[in-house]
Amino acid sequence: MTQAYVTETGNGGSEPEPSGSGLRRRWDALRRELAALRRDPGIWKRGVVTAACALLIAGIMVFHAELPNDIGNLGSLTESFLPWLGVFVPVLLVVAVVRRSATALLAILLAAVVWVNLFGGLISDKSGPGGNLTVATHNVDADNRDPRGTARSVAASGADVLALTELGGDAVPVYEKALASTYKYHAIEGTVGVWSKYPLTSSRPVDIRLGWTRAMRTTVAGPFGEFGVYVAHLPSVRVKLNAGFTANQRDNSADALGAALAAEPLKNVVLLGDLNGTMNDRSLSEVTSQMRSTQGAAGNGFGFTWPAPFPMARIDQIMVRGVKPEASWTLPRTGSDHLPIAARLTGRK
Template identity: 65%
Template structure:
């Protein structure tokens, strides 16, 4: 009896002193042996996870020939990351090892593509603060919107979707802060510094929705472009209709490429994200301030629940130091702001 008791005590002591990690690992292996279905369950969830990963990896290969599906996918590409927590929860509920292992691939791909946007990359300093806002032609409170923008602290402000009847309201509301301004068609530029060589930019629409001006900053001249590219539509019978937007993006890219000044800033509503291949004529030669020095994703539309950053601040020849969204106004877009270093 004494020997049995001693042996039993030794066994108990060994189990008590066994490293917890080994005990948990052995317990997991025991559960796997008792439940072989853990590998067979969740096959559909695993396929969903793998499909999501391949869509993110191969998004550039999705053709635009049918309903501009490629551009549509790229516009909302970051939202594919929602599949990861969905599969994770369902995989745990289903107790599917297959689904949980397959989930690693889309999680890694998403973090590689968009993980850098989660962190706050904003720094201090900057010589010039710029802002852009699609004020919405149907804005019910243009006076309030002008007042909010005047209080933003921006040195240069670009406005898009200016309705002819509201231009005077914005001019009055911004006059006290911005001594210089120019309105070309439905876009305008307000500045604390002198403007020169201001002209409309032809983006092949037949009317003016883009402009260019030289801003005489204390650090020297900067070419500032303001653009409002045509809207896109998602229709059941036609898909993602964006042909006119794409043509205008090409024209805008050509104009910026021909710009003689080294320092260039583009402000506006481009109706497309930095991931959208259709904007490559512009995005290939400029940097997004949000991508370089932003805090989070900086989604701008719709203002009530932002899903995408279709409004942009892009630069060439200057260094972004910070980029952020301004508080909501009476528009269906959020205004955006950025600080850049011109030296």
């Protein structure tokens, strides 16, 4: 039934009004508003500061690689949290609308287009149903008060190969016992370890220039033949009052890890662990230039892992070479300050 609007007549009564009249009134009001804006001489002059802020954000996103690292590793710090610059776009949009500034709106549109171009692909779910191997990794946190519960939680992910980092000496027997029923094989080097449903051979530490062992390599005889698995926990990045954002030790270790990966003779390689840096961080280029992120290729969302209560960056990584990522996701929170992550892979003999 067609709805009719009621209007007042000259004698105080009412009569139906055609349903299209309301739409016409709204359209006429919008045209008057647009006409008023066109006649407003300040529409291009207002909001210059807002426009400048939007252009600055767009510039940082486009030219982040040009930001210097000489002062407190500013470039790496910015790159670690680069996607979060998009948070400022809707804030600036509200300011531009309130200020009725066409200049600011155009600048904000530019910033939005840049953000979507860089990170829009990470928003969608790119995961698929395939895969003949599931891997997972977790920085379990040396101060974790529930190692047994943490072990059971990550084992429940169904991972065929599981890497743990930041293994405290006292907690190692707890993890070994809790994971024994799920994983027949395991190897531990220093503070990192691998648990596997498939046989492990040639396990050894990897020197990442720290003076103690926080990286290892092993060979897994998996469903698509032998493949190399690297587990690494690169040094933490610190923000210091007198030194800014310091990352030199992390960067040197990343270079050493990159050299080890480059020398790996096996075609199929999986890197698992806490790299204390994102895929955007230029300081990890020796690693990221030769490995593919499962989250970037087949993930669901950004996959942030740290800090666990409110993840803001993906510093825990699963990277591959020679195998195809099918899906990548974060796992439920444990007693650690990091979230565990998993990926499903397809490999061919």
